[in-house]
Amino acid sequence: MGTEMKINPVEVNEKFQNIVKDTEEVVTKEGLLDLLRTKKKIVSYWGVAPTGPPHIGYYRTLAKQMDLVKAGCHHKVLIANLHAYLDDMKSPWSEIKVRGEIYKKCLQLLGLKGQYVEYITGADIQLTKDYYLEILKASAFVTDKRALRAVSEVVRMTNPKVSSLIYPIMQALDCWALDVDLAYGGIDQRHVYMLASELLTKLNHKVPIYIFTPLGIGLSGGEKMSASEKEGRLELFAQPDEIRAKIKKAFCPESKIEGNPIIEYCKYLIFPRIKKFIIKRSKKFGGDMQFTKFEDLQIQFEDKRIHPEDLKNATAEYLIKVLKPVREYFNKNPDLLETFEKRR
Helix, strand or coil: CCCCCCCCHHHHHHHHHHHHCCCCEEECHHHHHHHHHHCCCCEEEEEECCCCCCEHHHHHHHHHHHHHHHCCCEEEEEECHHHHHHCCCCCCHHHHHHHHHHHHHHHHHCCCCCCCEEEEEHHHHHCCHHHHHHHHHHHCCCCHHHHHHHCCCCCCCCCCCHHHHHHHHHHHHHHHHCCCCEEEEEHHHHHHHHHHHHHHHHCCCCCCEEEEECCCECCCCCCECCCCCHHHCCECCCCHHHHHHHHHHCCCCCCCCCCCHHHHHHHHHHHHHCCCEEECCCHHHCCCEEECCHHHHHHHHHCCCCCHHHHHHHHHHHHHHHCHHHHHHHHHCHHHHHHHHCCC
């Protein structure tokens, strides 16, 4: 697992805490610690299939990738454009390139960039002769039932195609092709990566550490935000009026933290990108409230000192600010969004 060397235990612990915080599962924490103790340059990766319009449901994903970069990982972002087609053609073949470029630009504009962040397009690594031969070798180890079970929470399963069987095999091989030490995904990716462990072992390839976070909550609360549900999603390039209207309707029960999308948007998307969070209120209701730490906001909300409507109003305004770079870019380049507009 790399060249043996002495690494400061304090540094190891700091990196470990950054990587495992807010995760649902790490496979395995012992393996992660061993990796941090023995390898200085750790390569992490996350793959995204550019299917429907990019939306704020990626807020937890963005936050965790920032944690990986902060922990010193060389982080690879795979724009998995071929996977977007394999998933029941959610992205038409003719549009996989432009959709991939849109996703990449959105991620960069929200801060996922820098000398330790590398973007790679799926087609650039997945159409080589060596990769294709690995697909053939791997396919002999996987039954159709095993492959379908692996992707049951990831791809559209109304009428599974053969492409759905190829999908998890390629995702496993991406770990090999990118030579990663750590693979990250939402908890819905767990079955895919457990299959990946089996395949990579049988093919005598390195098996990475797997890190999973809970899925982002939709506007209605308690469910994954889906690109296919227009009313339940909030696109990264949404205009201010749409942001205000959708946040106003969002689920935000008084004093409840768990399963509250407004609280989660504040924690993972807004607070990491601002210096202070101000909730504007009339003097009749106590005047404005100001926060520099999310934890203080959470305590006040749990104690019923912040009304849900006041929190939603403030959240909408800060989302407008946070998403401004994305919105301005696509306002200047509206033609880039035509691929999504046709299918909205």
